[in-house]
Amino acid sequence: METEEVSAEVPTEPTNEVKEANTQESKESTANTDIQDYVTEKNKEGGVTETEGEPSKDIDKPPCDWLEPLEEDCDDVDSQSFDGEVESLVGSERSGSVVSIRKTAGQRSGRGVGRPRKRTQFEADEGWEDCPSLGEGWKRKLVFRRSGTSEGRSDTYYMSPRGHKVRSRVELVKHVKQSVDLTNFNFKTGQFIGEGLHWRKRRKLDSLQANSSVPSLTDAGPAAGSPASSTSLSLGTVPMSSSYSIQKDTGPETNTALPSTTTYPIDDLIEDSAHSNPPPVGSSVSAAPVRTINGASGEPQNMFCVCEKCHKTYTFEEGQTMCQNCRPEGNTSLAIIRRRKPYKKRFPCGRCRACRNTVDCGKCVSCKNGLLRLRLNKNSRKVVKCRKRKCLHPKRRDRVVKTSEWQFSNMAESLSTASNISQPTVSDDFEESQSSYLQYSDSEDLSVFFGGNDGDGGLDEMGVPKVRRRSCGKCKGCVLRTDCGSCDFCMDKPKFGGSNKKRQKCRLRQCQREAMKHLLPMDEEMLFSQGWVPRRRPRYTYGHNRNRSKKLSYLNFGVPANKAEAYVPKASSGVAQVVNRDRLLHPNFNGKMSPQLHTGRVEMIKENGFQDSGISSRALLSVRPDVLPMAIPINYAGTSLREGNRPQGSAGQEPYQEEQQEDVSCPSITQIFSMADSDPMIQGIDSNHELMPLLTSLRSIVLPVLWFCVVVDGPRLQLIQCSKRSTMADTTIHIEPSFHYHISIQGQPLLPTHRLYDSHPSRLTTTKEIVALLEDLERYWVCQGLGNKNSRKGSEAVFPERAATCDFLVFSETECCEKCKALRRV
């Protein structure tokens, strides 16, 4: 049977690509041969054997309702791996890419290979090929994903002549907009339209809203199985067993599944049906569901579909997925559409008059039909929704979630009196009906802060996908709209020059309330009200840990052992503990704990400086042992818990150490407040030295982020910004015994004429004055000097060329000081 391809005209896809592709057919016969070779191999790898004229075995599989949430097998097995193959052919490295894929597939089969850790394919130097379309020096690279459901898919990267790696079209535009117009540039292929063959982009069906079609091996049609069709391009895609496949029929009705068909999202069909006139050929929008691409006139021809049940072809009828023989009664297009649009499903608001109505009217069409149905079949369980009870203000899922968040936010304000929290008001009817989602959503959101469930795979017990619940929307982190740009998660972001591996939210913007649930409930509010916030969002544990209790399943929101410093964000207003990896491994910690366990534990921030050590001690006791804030000891010089920091109300209780040791199942920290007694940095200063009280005070408070006080020869105190990611990196405040001070930046003194000195006393005698100075310093950053050639790159230290009278410190919104600016103009 001769089969011709049907254009999968999807909105936004220019059909001139299609035409162009046809004109290029003969030129690309070699490419098609390559495709055939590769697809044949892919088929073998995938265990799929498909011969010309024979139906794919996949076709015989139960239909995959592609308007339902897809199971992975529905599209992954074929489409995703094949997708990468097509992309490889699209690019300039046609043959090479195919080979690379094969290698990848082979590697994949081996156990223990796994994805690269230390160096990703993107980072690897090999595989880059010249991309002359963008200009000299530009390189392009295809990276094939090698794991999970995206295995075989490819990402396209570019590297500028300067070595900057570009991961998206947007980034690319930023780089070349001065010199190259990318309007007609195909990011995937690395070519401009008109340069060569342009395959129609494949698009994944990851969302029904995306109006995408599902590629499959059968999509390889011309390349994979049919030499006869090698002269045509498969531009459409087909799900393995589409319920809505359409093809141009060139032969008699047959029970043979065609090697290539084209599918259309139902939504497209709905929209298409609304158009009376098809768009002109070449327009980017398809107004009708079926168009031939090779009909000379461009006029639609008779279209046929494959019945999803018997796989016979039948004349296309809008909204129908089966032939007339298989079509059940009442199988109207609208019925299908309504049933298969889960992502647009709306939920009753639960508040309107209709929702509150608990009694069926008995008069509306729905009620009458329901009664009739009951008469005909008393066992019928079909729920009939009285039209008088149909929600007047249905909400989309996300709106429902927001509602619940709003409810929580208001409730959260009265956290201290948890008994005041009222349950969401929903009508009985609402609860009884299918609309329990709202209630679920509310309770689920509340559970975030009151010991809710976790780690159950993204679905609740009712099969409803969980919403993302890591944001209360009210806390300081949630309210913050700008990334700090300096935490590790920010540094990972492409916009900050990162490689997008971590893909996590800025640490400063992570929900504080969400994290607080990892503390003992009785103290959550107290800790939070006192400004304690975990530094890192909690981890969920799955897999072999999934049987652990929910509480214990949260094990860590600390910092990796080797990145403790980097994890502390810049925060002008925040006050944080200093984290020092080595000090966290102080022998005073329980010897049973591994270094990794130690440093991977919790780090806490105190948002506001505090003097009341009792608060902090109480907080410490409140934290579960396995989430103890490791940074605390550093700031508690010479003040052990037993010596006076016993929490309020704890008189008569067992000593802290013993209390901790009771819990043998969790790591414990003993004598945590005594470690500073042996601090070698303190040993260098006489206990009667005038700086000692100030040092002790500084150690007993929480300094701004990564400022740390040390004693140096003199003796004198130095407050050092320890984070090299801070704008104040390598900045030191030197406090002399006379309490006079000066500031140095990168070893250079900040001139006494600097404005910073004006707003602070000439002597720093109290912690308050010091903290004020530190916080003031955080408003500045280091002058970038004369040029930007050495401007900030990641976390590297910057030593730009400067004016002799450089101010060194300029407000962070200013690039350089006036002196350097003047020199720049010269």
Added chain:
DNA sequence: GCCAACGTTGGC
């Protein structure tokens, strides 16, 4: 136990 890596989803 831990986390880097990345698939995935939803917003825009």
Added chain:
DNA sequence: GCCAACGTTGGC
């Protein structure tokens, strides 16, 4: 299509 970032997995 891009982006942010949540959720999960597999290797160490």
